[in-house]
Amino acid sequence: MTSTSTQMDLTSEPSPMSRDDAIAHILRTDPRFEIVDTTLWGNPFTVFARAPDNLRTLLQEAVASYPQRELLVYGQERWTVEEFASAVNRTAHILVTELSVQPGDRVALAMRNYPEMPILLMAIVSVGAVVVPLNAWWTGEELAFAVSDSDVHTVFADGDRYRALSTHVDDGSVTLVAIRDASGPVHYSDLLSRCASEHWPDIPVAPDDDFAVMYSSGSSGRPKGVILTHRGAISSVHSWKMGKEVAALMDPQAAAEQAELPAFLIVTPLFHVTALHSVFLQGLALGAKLVLMYKWNAEEAATLIQREQVTRFVGVPTQSAELISAAEKLDISLDSLETIGAGGAKRPASQVLQLAGQFPKASIATGWGMTETNSLGILLSGPEYVEHPDAAGRLTPPLQEMKIVDANGDQVPTGEVGELTVRSPANMRGYLNLPEETRATLKNGWLYTGDLARVDESGLVYILDRKKSIIIRGGENISCLEVEGALHQHPAIAEACVFPVPDDRLGETVGAAVYLHEGSDTDQTDISDFLKQRLATFKVPDRIWFWHAPLPRGGTDKLDRKTLQRLCQNLDEE
Incomplete structure (x- = not known):
C-alpha cells in the first residue's frame, strides 16, 4: 500500500495554488525574484535584487539564453536575437562615432512601427543616452515642441515625420537622420553600411539612469515629458515575468498546454508604453517572437496571427472587436491565441463575454497602467475577468503598493471611491521641465494617478473614471x-x-x-x-x-x- 501511494504521488499533477500562496512560494524559492528594501530619491521602495541592471543587460541576457531564436518579424524581414543584437551594436557604434552622442544626451525617434524603431531604441539606451519616442500622429509643430522641450539634437525620422520636422528645425541645431522612405543628406542605412563593429558598448549604465522621456497624450494643454529610468522599465518587465510564474502555479494544467515558443503581435504604436513595455520589452525578456505591424489592419492582423502562430494579442478594445469580425470574415479560428489583452482604454463588459465565447482556449485579459508607471499596474485575466468584466484587476506583485485616498490624501475605507495612488520603483522620476506638476503628482514616493477607483474586500480594483472626467449635474x-x-x-x-x-x-x-x-x-x-x-x-x-x-x-x-x-x-x- 505504501509503495502504491508513493507512486501515485509522483505521477499526479501539481496542485493549483492560490494567488497569495503562489506569490509567497516564488519569493521564497526562486532567487531570480529576490526582493530587498532600499531608498530611491529619498523614499523607501522594494526592488528586485537580481534583475538586470539596465536594458542593455536585458538584451545581453536574451542573446546568452536563446541567440538563434527568431525575435523580430516585419513582413518578409526577420531577425534572430543574435542578428537583432548585432544591428543594435552596430547602431550604437554609429551613434558614438558618427553622430557624437554622449551618455545623457537625448535622441528622438519619429517614425511608425518600423524595425528600426526597437533597434535604435536599444542602441540609444545601450550607450547611456536617453530615447525620446515621438508620437507619429503629431503635426510638425507638435513634433518640434517635443524636440525643443527635451533638448534633442539628433532625430531619426521616417518620410512623413522627416518632412514635417524639416520645416520646423531648419536652423542647423538638430541633425535629422532619414529612415526608410525619408530622403536627406544623412541616411541611417548609409551609416549602417559603413559600420562593421559589433562589440557591446563599453559605457557604464546605472540602474537609476534615465532611459526615456515619453510624452503623455496631451489631452489638455501641451504634452508632458515623462522621465523614466532603466530600473523603472526593468521593474515592470521583471514583475510581469514573475507574473507568468504565478499564473503557472495557479493553473498548472493551462501552463502545460501553452506553446513552447511564445509569439506576440505588436499592433499599437511603439512610441507608447503598451507596445514598448508590455509587448516588446516583455517579449524580449521571455524569449518571444515579436511580429511587428506598421499600422493596424484587422484582416492583416488575423492573417499574421494564423501564419506566425501568434500566442498573445494586446490592443485597444476596438481592435479586439475588429479582430473578431475579421476572423469571422476570413473563416480563421485563431486557435494559436493564448491571451487576448486590452490596454489603453476599458473594454466594454459585453465584449469580454463575446471574446470568451469566440476564443474559448484563450485567456481574455485587461490591464491598467500609465506612462508614469512604465505601464506597470493592475491586471485581470481568465475566468475571474469573465466573472467581473467591469473590474480593472489586481495589483501586480511584488513591488507595487496601492492606496485609494480622499482629497486630503487619507486612505478611504474598503469599497469607497477615492483617487488611486501607487508606489513602486517603476514610477517615473518626474515630468520634464515641470517641477510643480511633478510635486503635485509624486508625493513621498506615491504617484497620484488622477483615476477614481474603489477596491473590494477581495482586492479587486475598479477604475471608475478620471477625476477630470466626472460630470457634476x-x-x-x-x-x-x-x-x-x-x-x-x-x-x-x-x-x-x-x-x-x-x-x-x-x-x-x-x-x-x-x-x-x-x-x-x-x-x-x-x-x-x-x-x-x-x-x-x-x-x-x-x-x-x-x-x-x-x-x-x-x-x-x-x-x-x-x-x-x-x-x-x-x-x-x-
Whole structure:
C-alpha cells in the first residue's frame, strides 16, 4: 500500500495554488525574484535584487539564453536575437562615432512601427543616452515642441515625420537622420553600411539612469515629458515575468498546454508604453517572437496571427472587436491565441463575454497602467475577468503598493471611491521641465494617478473614471465611463463617448457622441429609453450627437473626449 501511494504521488499533477500562496512560494524559492528594501530619491521602495541592471543587460541576457531564436518579424524581414543584437551594436557604434552622442544626451525617434524603431531604441539606451519616442500622429509643430522641450539634437525620422520636422528645425541645431522612405543628406542605412563593429558598448549604465522621456497624450494643454529610468522599465518587465510564474502555479494544467515558443503581435504604436513595455520589452525578456505591424489592419492582423502562430494579442478594445469580425470574415479560428489583452482604454463588459465565447482556449485579459508607471499596474485575466468584466484587476506583485485616498490624501475605507495612488520603483522620476506638476503628482514616493477607483474586500480594483472626467449635474456626480458602458450595451452602437455639456440651471448635463454599427438605425428617444432601464434618469444623456464616421481618437488611440466635446458644441453653434 505504501509503495502504491508513493507512486501515485509522483505521477499526479501539481496542485493549483492560490494567488497569495503562489506569490509567497516564488519569493521564497526562486532567487531570480529576490526582493530587498532600499531608498530611491529619498523614499523607501522594494526592488528586485537580481534583475538586470539596465536594458542593455536585458538584451545581453536574451542573446546568452536563446541567440538563434527568431525575435523580430516585419513582413518578409526577420531577425534572430543574435542578428537583432548585432544591428543594435552596430547602431550604437554609429551613434558614438558618427553622430557624437554622449551618455545623457537625448535622441528622438519619429517614425511608425518600423524595425528600426526597437533597434535604435536599444542602441540609444545601450550607450547611456536617453530615447525620446515621438508620437507619429503629431503635426510638425507638435513634433518640434517635443524636440525643443527635451533638448534633442539628433532625430531619426521616417518620410512623413522627416518632412514635417524639416520645416520646423531648419536652423542647423538638430541633425535629422532619414529612415526608410525619408530622403536627406544623412541616411541611417548609409551609416549602417559603413559600420562593421559589433562589440557591446563599453559605457557604464546605472540602474537609476534615465532611459526615456515619453510624452503623455496631451489631452489638455501641451504634452508632458515623462522621465523614466532603466530600473523603472526593468521593474515592470521583471514583475510581469514573475507574473507568468504565478499564473503557472495557479493553473498548472493551462501552463502545460501553452506553446513552447511564445509569439506576440505588436499592433499599437511603439512610441507608447503598451507596445514598448508590455509587448516588446516583455517579449524580449521571455524569449518571444515579436511580429511587428506598421499600422493596424484587422484582416492583416488575423492573417499574421494564423501564419506566425501568434500566442498573445494586446490592443485597444476596438481592435479586439475588429479582430473578431475579421476572423469571422476570413473563416480563421485563431486557435494559436493564448491571451487576448486590452490596454489603453476599458473594454466594454459585453465584449469580454463575446471574446470568451469566440476564443474559448484563450485567456481574455485587461490591464491598467500609465506612462508614469512604465505601464506597470493592475491586471485581470481568465475566468475571474469573465466573472467581473467591469473590474480593472489586481495589483501586480511584488513591488507595487496601492492606496485609494480622499482629497486630503487619507486612505478611504474598503469599497469607497477615492483617487488611486501607487508606489513602486517603476514610477517615473518626474515630468520634464515641470517641477510643480511633478510635486503635485509624486508625493513621498506615491504617484497620484488622477483615476477614481474603489477596491473590494477581495482586492479587486475598479477604475471608475478620471477625476477630470466626472460630470457634476446639479450636485450629482456622474461617471462618464459608467454612461459609456451602458451605451455600449445598445446593439446599434459601435462607439460612444460621454462628456459634460454646460447648463445654466444645473451647471452641467450629460452629452454623448455615438457612432452606429454599419446598417444600424436608431434615434435619441430609443437610446434614452434603453438607458433608463440601466441608469438613473439623471445619468441619461440630455443630448446625443450621431456621427457618420468613427469617433476621433488621441495619440494613444483613446477616444478624444475634449475634442469631441468641443466639436459637438460647435455643431450646435453653427
